[in-house]
Amino acid sequence: MNNNYDVIVLGVGSMGSAACHYLAKRGHRVLGLEQFEIPHDQGSHAGQSRIIRKAYFEHPNYVPLLQRAYENWKSLESDTGTQVYFPTGLLYAGKPDGVLIRGVKESAEKYSVSIEPLNSSESKIRLPQFNIPDSYDILFEPDAGFVTPERAVLLFVEQAIKHGAEIRTKEKVIEWKESGAGISVKTDKGTYNCAKLIITAGPWASQFIPQLSTKLSVTRQVIAWVNPKQYIPFELGKFPCWLIDDDSKPGMYYGFQVLPVGQMGGPIGLKVAHHYPGTVTDPNNVNRISSADDETNLIYALNKFLPEGYKSMHVLKTCLYTNTSDENFVIDFLPGYDNVVIAAGFSGHGFKFASVIGRS
Ligand SMILES: Cc1cc2nc3c(=O)[nH]c(=O)nc-3n(C[C@H](O)[C@H](O)[C@H](O)COP(=O)(O)OP(=O)(O)OC[C@H]3O[C@@H](n4cnc5c(N)ncnc54)[C@H](O)[C@@H]3O)c2cc1C
Incomplete structure (x- = not known):
């Protein structure tokens, strides 16, 4: 050989x-x-889905890379005849002066990324699944969505x-x-x-x-799939991805649609997670058992922002972030x-x- x-x-x-x-x-x-x-x-x-978005709140310098990433995902799809990018749209919400809303607006403006501001009554009509506090700004990025990692x-x-x-x-x-x-x-x-x-x-x-x-710290992150009170309003095609900068907790909550498991694989349910570094861990010795605190944290976000989104917990899984200081x-x-x-x-x-x- x-x-x-x-x-x-x-x-x-x-x-x-x-x-x-x-x-x-x-x-x-x-x-x-x-x-x-x-x-x-x-x-x-692991975990079925990863958000893809162009109005990058983290820094506008990522946007040219993202423009190429979108093109390359499309090429992978045409080379293989398989869909990996699902343009579901993405709802952003947060305080007007918070890091999310300011960052999304800055990147969108600098690189002419299409985003639509929604006022509270428009949002209630278009996306009645959400309950967004009146003090939050709401933006919608139509070309955002998710890619399928596995x-x-x-x-x-x-x-x-x-x-x-x-x-x-x-x-x-x-x-x-x-x-x-x-x-x-x-x-x-x-x-x-x-x-x-x-x-x-x-x-x-x-x-x-x-x-x-x-310089790198590995953290344990928890993702949940829950049973919503009703499935249909949260299905793919009826509900967008979302990213909400909660002003009373650090980090951001985000989530996806109920995906068709026959096509996408499991778990079943509405996926929700918290984008904030979790507990530091050794990647060879991760505690994969979820705690009551893990559940409570995610149920809190669902109850606050998606009142019909939570009926019962279906599955909790752990995944790892590898974080740099910035x-x-x-x-x-x-x-x-x-x-x-x-x-x-x-x-x-x-x-x-x-x-x-x-x-x-
Ligand atoms: C819960 C969660 C949610 C996320 N959500 C999003 C999102 O919505 N959007 C987004 O863009 N990103 C998201 N991310 C981040 C994204 O998934 C990661 O940034 C990305 O997967 C990192 O890729 P990687 O190649 O560095 O790591 P990995 O995909 O883990 O690949 C590293 C590989 O190296 C292998 N390896 C390591 N050591 C050895 C060895 N000694 N010998 C052989 N192989 C080895 C590992 O087994 C592994 O397969 C999320 C991450 C998590 C955990």
């Missing part, structure tokens, strides 16, 4: 699967190494293999080191050599990048190396960018 590759991708999750696809498509000899199955629910890409990862990997990449699952990387002009990568099953290494190890990244060990991503050559690239620290908002980061 020839163990020499142009590029090894360490970690075939969100960013790594996309990188394998685009590199193989360009004709490189690629090896992707993944410690679990593809996809899996131990890292950051499906997208699988499609990237399938395309990568079609273009000649080798993908090894259930093979854990132990270490990498310089070897002559290249890099050698040792796993629990063998040793491989490459001219270039890409480290996309998500929550495990700092294990391979000691320089980042004090919540911006780390994408660069590893200092001191011109043949090792790192992409990590996506701070709970990276998935929508996988199609552009993997291609870069």
Whole structure:
């Protein structure tokens, strides 16, 4: 067996699967190494849906990247004949001077992203499922929606293999080191050599990048699927994605539609989560059991903003954020190396960018 590759991708999750696809498509000899199955629910890409939006409250500098991400998701769809981007629209709500509303308006204005302001009575007519406090501004981004993480990862990997990449699952990387002009990568099953290494190890990244060990913090995040009082008003096609900056709690609450499980896979129900770093955790030893506090926090948001949205809790799952101190991503050559690239620290908002980061 020839163990020499142009590029090894360490970690075939969100960013790594996309990188394998685009590199193989360009004709490189690629090896992707993944410690679990593809996809899996131990890292950051599980859970049916990820919001995609262009009026980026975090910073307008992300918008040009997002414009390319949208184009690349569309190309993946046309290459594979499979839908991964669902333009459901997105409702934003929050205090006019809060970080969400100010940031959405700034990005929309700078890059002419289409957003519609809704006054309280318009919102009640168009989106009667919501109960938004009168003191909040409401904005609607029609081209926002969600992308399907597990499906997208699988499609990237399938395309990568079609273009000649080798993908090894259930093979854990132990270490990498310089070897002559290249890099050698040792796993629990063998040793491989490459001219270039890409480290996309998500929550495990700092294990391979000691320089980042004090700069990345991995947190446990909880997602819930609940049974709403009525299903139909919350189904795909009838209800948008939403992101609400609650003025009495840190972070933001967000959620999705009831998705058709026959088409999308489970769990069943209305998905809701809190975008705020949770408890710091070791990715190898995550407490996957939900607590009463986890439930109470999410039920609070549903009762406050979607009064018909909560009847009973269906499923709670955990997922991991890998946070930087300013919540911006780390994408660069590893200092001191011109043949090792790192992409990590996506701070709970990276998935929508996988199609552009993997291609870069
Ligand atoms: C609850 C939740 C909600 C989110 N919501 C959104 C959202 O709405 N919109 C959005 O854009 N983003 C969202 N995100 C963020 C987004 O999902 C992440 O930023 C993104 O998935 C990070 O991708 P990654 O490639 O860094 O990590 P991952 O997808 O976890 O991939 C890393 C891969 O590396 C593998 N790996 C690690 N170590 C090794 C090793 N030693 N050997 C072999 N393989 C290894 C892992 O097994 C894993 O498969 C959310 C995240 C969570 C947890």
